[in-house]
Structure formats: C-alpha cells, structure tokens
Amino acid sequence: MLDDFKSSQKIVYQMFQNAGKIQKFSHAYLIDANHYPRKLEFAIAIAKFILCPNHYTNDEKCNGCSQCQRIDDANFTELKIISPDGSWIKKEQLEDLQKQFSTKAIESKNKIYIINEAEKMNASAANSILKFLEEPEPGIIAILITDNMYQLLDTIISRCQVISLAKINQSDLTSNKSQITTVEKIGFFIAKTGDEYQKFVQDEEKRNQIDCVVQFVKELENQQEAAILKENKLWTSVFNDKEKMDFGLEVMALLYKDMIHHKIGLEIDFMDDYIDILNDLSKKNTVKQLCDKIEMIIELKNHLKVNANQNLLLDQLILSFQEVCV
Numbered sequence: 001m002l003d004d005f006k007s008s009q010k011i012v013y014q015m016f017q018n019a020g021k022i023q024k025f026s027h028a029y030l031i032d033a034n035h036y037p038r039k040l041e042f043a044i045a046i047a048k049f050i051l052c053p054n055h056y057t058n059d060e061k062c063n064g065c066s067q068c069q070r071i072d073d074a075n076f077t078e079l080k081i082i083s084p085d086g087s088w089i090k091k092e093q094l095e096d097l098q099k100q101f102s103t104k105a106i107e108s109k110n111k112i113y114i115i116n117e118a119e120k121m122n123a124s125a126a127n128s129i130l131k132f133l134e135e136p137e138p139g140i141i142a143i144l145i146t147d148n149m150y151q152l153l154d155t156i157i158s159r160c161q162v163i164s165l166a167k168i169n170q171s172d173l174t175s176n177k178s179q180i181t182t183v184e185k186i187g188f189f190i191a192k193t194g195d196e197y198q199k200f201v202q203d204e205e206k207r208n209q210i211d212c213v214v215q216f217v218k219e220l221e222n223q224q225e226a227a228i229l230k231e232n233k234l235w236t237s238v239f240n241d242k243e244k245m246d247f248g249l250e251v252m253a254l255l256y257k258d259m260i261h262h263k264i265g266l267e268i269d270f271m272d273d274y275i276d277i278l279n280d281l282s283k284k285n286t287v288k289q290l291c292d293k294i295e296m297i298i299e300l301k302n303h304l305k306v307n308a309n310q311n312l313l314l315d316q317l318i319l320s321f322q323e324v325c326v
Contacts, residue, residue: 001068002045003058009042012163016046020055025110028133028142030118030160032149034167035189037197040081040116042165043143044071047079047112050141067107078105080113084120087246088305091124098132101140110139118144119151122305126153133159182273183207186251189270212238213251214274221281224322228315236311242304249304253297260290296320 006013019025029046033039048068049055056062070076080100082093097113105111115121121129133142133156144160146152184201191197200206216234239248258271259282271278282290300317304310 001056001058001062002049005038005042005045008038009036009166012165015163016049017057020049020057023055025050025141026161027136027140028160029144030149030152030157030162031143031145032162032164033145033147034165035147036165036167037188037191039145039147039165040114043114043116043145044079044081046143047071047114050110050112051076051078051108053109076107078108078111080111081116082113083116087120087243089115089117089121089125091122091128094121094125094128094132098128101137105139110141112141112143114143114145116145118146118156119148121152126156130156130159180272182271183210185270185272186210186254189254190247190250209238209244209248210251213248214255214271214277217252217255218277218281220318220321221284224318228318231311231314231318235314239310242310245310246301246304249297249301253294253301256290256294256297259285260287260294263287263290293321 002013002016031039031043036042048071049057051067051071052062052065062068067076071079074081080097082089082097085093101111101113115129129142130153136142142160144152144156149157149162181201183206187197187200187206191200212234216231219234235248239245254270255274255278258268259278260266261268262275262278263282263285264287268275268278285293296317300313303313
C-alpha cells in the first residue's frame with residue numbers, strides 16, 4: 001500500500017494524498033524512477049490508491065479487501081501492467097492494451113495501465129502509445145515507469161505529469177554496508193524491485209557474466225581485432241540470446257563510463273572490484289575515445305531491437321573500436 005513508501009518517497013506520497021482528497025488525478029504520470037529498486041511496487045501502490053473507492057493508503061484500513069488481493073494476484077480487470085517481452089516492449093502489447101481498455105470500467109471508476117521500463121518501447125510501440133496519450137478517454141490513467149526518461153519521445157514526456165522519485169543509497173539494500181561489491185551496485189542499477197535485487201546479487205550466473213564482460217573488454221582493448229579469436233569463449237557462449245546480450249552490453253557501457261570517471265578523477269560508480277583493470281584500460285584511451293565507444297555500444301543495443309545477427313554485430317563493434325583507436 002502507499003503508506004509503505006511514506007518515508008522513502010515523502011514528496012510524491014504527499015502529492016498523491018493531496019490529489020486523493022480532492023479526487024483529481026492526472027490522465028498520465030511518468031515516473032522518473034532514479035533507479036529506485038521498488039519502482040514497480042510503488043506504481044502498483046499508486047494504482048491501488050487511485051482505484052480504491054475510499055483511497056485507502058494502508059493495509060489496516062483496507063483490511064485485506066478482495067480488490068487489493070486481486071491486484072496482487074494480477075487478476076483485477078481494471079489494472080493492466082505491461083513489461084518488456086524479452087528485451088523490448090512491442091507494438092502488439094500496446095494494441096492489446098487499447099483493445100482491452102476500449103470498454104467502460106465495471107469494477108472501478110477508473111482503468112489504469114502501467115508500462116514498466118517504458119524506455120524499452122520500440123519505435124512502433126512508442127508511436128502506438130502516443131496516440132493513446134494524445135486522445136485520453138475519461139477514466140483511463142496511464143503510469144509510465146523509466147530510469148532513462150530522455151530515451152522516451154519528447155511528445156510522450158510532454159503529455160505526462162513527470163514525477164521524480166527520491167534516490168536512496170545503495171547501502172540501504174545490502175547487509176555489507178562497509179564494502180558494496182560491483183555485483184551489488186549493478187544489481188541496484190538494474191533491478192526493478194527489492195526482491196529482484198536480492199535475486200540478482202545471489203545469482204552466480206550474473207557474477208560470471210559481469211566478469212566475462214570485463215575480461216572481454218580487457219582482451220578487446222589490448223588485442224584489438226585479435227579479440228575476435230576469443231569472442232566465443234568470452235562472449236558468444238555466455239551471452240547466447242538477445243536478453244543476455246543486452247545485459248552484457250549494458251555492463252560494458254557501465255565499464256566504459258567508469259573508465260571516464262577514473263580518467264578525470266571522479267568517483268567510480270560500479271567497477272570498484274576491477275580498479276586495476278580500469279586504471280590500465282583508461283590509460284589506453286582519451287576521454288573522447290571512451291565517449292565514442294559508449295556511443296557505439298548504445299547503437300549496438302538499439303540494433304538488437306531488430307532481428308540482426310548478434311555475432312556479426314559484435315564483430316562490427318570490435319572493428320569499429322579499432323577504428324576509434326587509430
């Protein structure tokens with residue numbers, strides 16, 4: 001319920017309390033989550049608060065009503081949650097949403113849809129939801145969640161009330177507050193819920209994938225195009241589908257971002273466990289070269305939205321990196 005976030009998200013909590021008192025809600029909210037790990041849970045709590053006829057904010061007043069239980073069970077007809085299908089949110093998902101929401105609400109005064117990781121809408125999906133936002137039907141409320149607001153279309157942002165969540169410290173999520181590991185920091189950055197964060201940091205495969213990314217980049221920076229010979233062992237066999245490859249490229253981008261930080265004397269955000277490698281690799285590049293390589297990684301991530309050959313894309317990245325270093 002909304003009271004669960006009273007202390008961690010004081011400003012937004014009070015904003016919705018005030019809106020509930022006068023029963024006036026926006027037709028669309030864009031939650032700029034700032035990598036808050038419970039962002040989806042928070043969005044669902046907002047939906048419960050709006051959909052509740054009494055706008056209750058805690059379990060005691062709600063007393064375990066059947067509506068809240070059905071929302072928790074993903075079985076309430078007036079609430080729809082859309083998350084990426086694989087690595088991306090597709091147009092078909094949003095077309096299905098619009099069909100489902102074409103009828104009047106029966107079980108509540110409002111219908112609410114939540115789009116989790118909204119920045120992962122492909123171009124067709126983004127254009128499809130834009131029309132839905134431009135011509136809002138009475139009683140339909142959108143909640144979009146993103147950690148990368150400026151990856152969304154400007155026209156989508158302009159049609160939403162933007163809500164920025166307060167950041168919390170990584171140390172709030174880990175028992176080892178004296179030394180937060182690279183896995184914990186990346187888990188904090190990527191996880192959508194507290195439970196997902198805990199699952200992430202306990203997953204040995206994730207630890208192995210992060211280490212493989214670092215070792216592959218080390219090989220790539222030191223051996224350049226010869227890294228293609230190590231590609232299968234360090235990359236292809238580990239990141240063997242689109243979702244895993246997207247994660248690997250995300251980690252690679254974070255690694256290069258930390259190289260920039262290390263080079264210009266800023267605090268390392270993620271890769272403290274690999275400080276010696278960071279130190280060595282950052283010396284091999286100028287800041288501009290590092291920025292160019294991050295842009296190439298992001299471009300490759302975008303190519304994964306279409307059915308491109310993953311091995312060929314990676315080969316192209318290796319060769320493009322060599323050109324940057326010339």
